[in-house]
Amino acid sequence: MELFWLAISTIAIGVFGCVAWFWGSNMVLDTIYPPKGPNAGDNIRKANQIRPWLFLGPAILFLTMYLVYPVIDSLWRSLHNSTGSRFVGVDNYTWLLGDGKFRESMRNNMLWLLVVPALSTLFGLIAAQLTDRIRWGNIGKSLIFMPMAISFVGAGVIWKFIYEFRAEGETQIGLLNWIVTRLGGDPQIWLTLIPWNNFFLMIVLVWIQTGFAMVILSAALRGIPEETIEAAILDGASPLQVFMKIKVPQIMGTIAVVWTTITIVVLKVFDIVFVMTNGQWGTQVLANLMYDWMFRGSPDYGRGSAIAIVLMILVTPIMVWNIRNARKEVR
Amino acid sequence: MDGMAGQKSTLVWVVNICAFLLVLLWTIPTLGLFVSSFRDRDQIANSGWWQSFSAAEQTGFVRTGTDDDAVQDGGLYVIEGNVTEGDQTLVAWGTGARDPARFQPGDTTEIEDGWQLTVDADGSYRLTSPEPFEMRRGERIFTTTEVPPKFTTGNYQRVLTAEGLGRAFMNTLTVTIPATVIPILIAAFAAYALAWMEFPGRAILTAAVVGLLVVPLQVSLIPLLRLHNEIGIGKGYLGIWLAHTGFGLPLAVYLLRNYMVGLPREVIESARVDGATEFQIFRRIILPLSFPALASFAIFQFLWVWNDLLVATVFLGNTREQLVMTGVLRELMGSKGGEWEILATSAFISIAVPLIVFFAMQKYLVRGLLAGSVKGG
Structure with missing residues (x-):
């Protein structure tokens, strides 16, 4: 109950604070430069130069403090020793290059980067195409989209019920092992099966992201001008040809957006690995490795930050691409 | 034209079935969790959730009583008891690990010289011998039992x-x-x-x-x-x-x-x-x-x-x-x-x-x- 009031009062204070700031600062501005009287025109011009910054102020403050400053601070820390007391140059980075776990993480992250966006987009495309053509398509879409709302941890629990292993001869309570034994195979401990366990973790993320890809791609497919499709059909193209040669090329831009968005998610993947294998059995990824260095045992902020910076460097190309696209659109 | 219409409806069917399979594949994991959350503690550890709507089969074994439990009945020494508990029903039983479901309920078998074992459908067993029993540990009876599906909100x-x-x-x-x-x-x-x-x-x-x-x-x-x-x-x-x-x-x-x-x-x-x-x-x-x-x-x-x-x-x-x-x-x-x-x-x-x-x-x-x-x- 105490908690409840704390939350309510925070919302109240937060909302009230924001409103007070925006309203109050605007009023002060209008008092200093009143938009009437002898200098009205001049005043309005001056006020309009200041006002945007009043509107933007809190957002800029938050963005700087919570996103820009940390990147700079991490960069600084990555060049220092474990506690940040001594400058060590690029030692942390050279150490990373030689570290077995880091190489494993890089290799796994690259695997994730190849597999997850590709499969999610592919399944998303198939799902979009299929559900757009049937009567119960909207229900189908909802159900495929549903995993989006489920936390990575929740998904971990859900998939634990699929990958669970029981010794041979016992009743398998994991769906996958049950099917395998039914087909005459031996039950496997999927999550310790190097190197395939990586793929079993990836499937969880594909399961979550496919819905996202489907929603976006389905909208893009519906946006394709009818004439191009009709023309192709009149020319005798089969449904598969229409799909592959007419529809897909026209939504290439959207596919790229979906692909990059999922790529970003994949680069940051943490929770799934954290709760399902915790990076054991050759499944380590960068985000979890960084967590290990920062919060387990005796923390090493230098090395942890170096890994964070590597992550940052990996997302930079996509960041640049996104900014260029956004600017093109503004123009 | 008829041929084309037929082709078209086949295609519609294929699309419907493919979509259904895809949706099923995407829904099953969550459905499994949902069903599991209502299952009974013992059942969840003993059978998959997809089997939870039919009676669950369990296998196990129990030991009979020992010579202390034997009573004299006429000319025979008898040990009696029950191999099932709760709402289990016996499907099959056996006396060896190699063939744990060899006998039907109601069958009688001879274990060794003169010892007769009968297990009935209600789980009650009767082990008889013309001579006094001499055993520290009871005989093992392997059982295959069925438990009716059980759902509960107790977990919540x-x-x-x-x-x-x-x-x-x-x-x-x-x-x-x-x-x-x-x-x-x-x-x-x-x-x-x-x-x-x-x-x-x-x-x-x-x-x-x-x-x-x-x-x-x-x-x-x-x-x-x-x-x-x-x-x-x-x-x-x-x-x-x-x-x-x-x-x-x-x-x-x-x-x-x-x-x-x-x-x-x-x-x-x-x-x-x-x-x-x-x-x-x-x-x-x-x-x-x-x-x-x-x-x-x-x-x-x-x-x-x-x-x-x-x-x-x-x-x-x-x-x-x-x-x-x-x-x-x-x-x-x-x-x-x-x-x-x-x-x-x-x-x-x-x-x-x-x-x-x-x-x-x-x-x-x-x-x-x-x-x-x-x-x-």
């Missing part, structure tokens, strides 16, 4: 009261609501400025917001935790609210700006001509018109904060009182891997709220996704 009661998930639920709610409401306000003003005010640096700021969208928040953890400690916020709700506000802002500003740019210029211009102040325009015109975008961001942020584990682990403490639901789940997966009913039920409670929000507000979620991605390309 137990989890919400005894396992402390109720507390975690409240914690999650406490984290989520302010962390959803506050960024919306801040972002709405900023987005308006970026969309409709003329000032130098606007293009760069917009580009910066797009850039910040992809910054991995892992980069921020250590610097921010230190910053919070230095300015005296420390670990706690205030810290996590601020952190989520910061992390959610780029998406909020970006989505809202994209939406507001598309609002009709004439409405805003004419309001300006009529002498409305920017603040009035924002409050009376922009804010109501932007409701769909506000709603879609609210859903994003709600889902993201509710489902988050990393930020909560770092910015809140890890004691039992402070854990959010994802944290509790993570602990359960680590320590109570064997207590399936607790795990399944806790997981389902934690995903129930996002699922409700998802199904109720799907329209806005989709709209937001489209505004955020398709336009961005």
Whole structure:
């Protein structure tokens, strides 16, 4: 109950604070430069130069403090020793290059980067195409989209019920092992099966992201001008040809957006690995490795930050691409 | 023409079946969790959830009584008892591990010189011998039993009261609501400025917001935790609210700006001509018109904060009182891997709220996704 009031009062204070700031600062501005009287025109011009910054102020403050400053601070820390007391140059980075776990993480992250966006987009495309053509398509879409709302941890629990292993001869309570034994195979401990366990973790993320890809791609497919499709059909193209040669090329831009968005998610993947294998059995990824260095045992902020910076460097190309696209659109 | 129509209906069927299979594949994992969360503790560990609607078969063995339990009956020495318990019914039985289901209920077999064993359908057994028994440990009887399907809401009661998930639920709610409401306000003003005010640096700021969208928040953890400690916020709700506000802002500003740019210029211009102040325009015109975008961001942020584990682990403490639901789940997966009913039920409670929000507000979620991605390309 105490908690409840704390939350309510925070919302109240937060909302009230924001409103007070925006309203109050605007009023002060209008008092200093009143938009009437002898200098009205001049005043309005001056006020309009200041006002945007009043509107933007809190957002800029938050963005700087919570996103820009940390990147700079991490960069600084990555060049220092474990506690940040001594400058060590690029030692942390050279150490990373030689570290077995880091190489494993890089290799796994690259695997994730190849597999997850590709499969999610592919399944998303198939799902979009299929559900757009049937009567119960909207229900189908909802159900495929549903995993989006489920936390990575929740998904971990859900998939634990699929990958669970029981010794041979016992009743398998994991769906996958049950099917395998039914087909005459031996039950496997999927999550310790190097190197395939990586793929079993990836499937969880594909399961979550496919819905996202489907929603976006389905909208893009519906946006394709009818004439191009009709023309192709009149020319005798089969449904598969229409799909592959007419529809897909026209939504290439959207596919790229979906692909990059999922790529970003994949680069940051943490929770799934954290709760399902915790990076054991050759499944380590960068985000979890960084967590290990920062919060387990005796923390090493230098090395942890170096890994964070590597992550940052990996997302930079996509960041640049996104900014260029956004600017093109503004123009 | 007939041939073509036939072909077409075949195609429709194929599409329907493929779609059905795909949807099934995507739904089954969640369905499994849902069914499991209502299952009885023993059944969940002994059979798959897909078998839970039919009677579950269990195998095992029991030992008969020993010579102490024997009674004399006529000329025979007899040991009696029952191999089943609860609502189990006996399907088959045996005396050796090699063939544990060799006999039907009601059969009689001779174990060794003169010892006769009968097991009836109700599970009662009768072991007889003409000579007094001499055995320290009872004979093993292997059983195959059936248990009728059993569903219970007991798991939910137990989890919400005894396992402390109720507390975690409240914690999650406490984290989520302010962390959803506050960024919306801040972002709405900023987005308006970026969309409709003329000032130098606007293009760069917009580009910066797009850039910040992809910054991995892992980069921020250590610097921010230190910053919070230095300015005296420390670990706690205030810290996590601020952190989520910061992390959610780029998406909020970006989505809202994209939406507001598309609002009709004439409405805003004419309001300006009529002498409305920017603040009035924002409050009376922009804010109501932007409701769909506000709603879609609210859903994003709600889902993201509710489902988050990393930020909560770092910015809140890890004691039992402070854990959010994802944290509790993570602990359960680590320590109570064997207590399936607790795990399944806790997981389902934690995903129930996002699922409700998802199904109720799907329209806005989709709209937001489209505004955020398709336009961005």
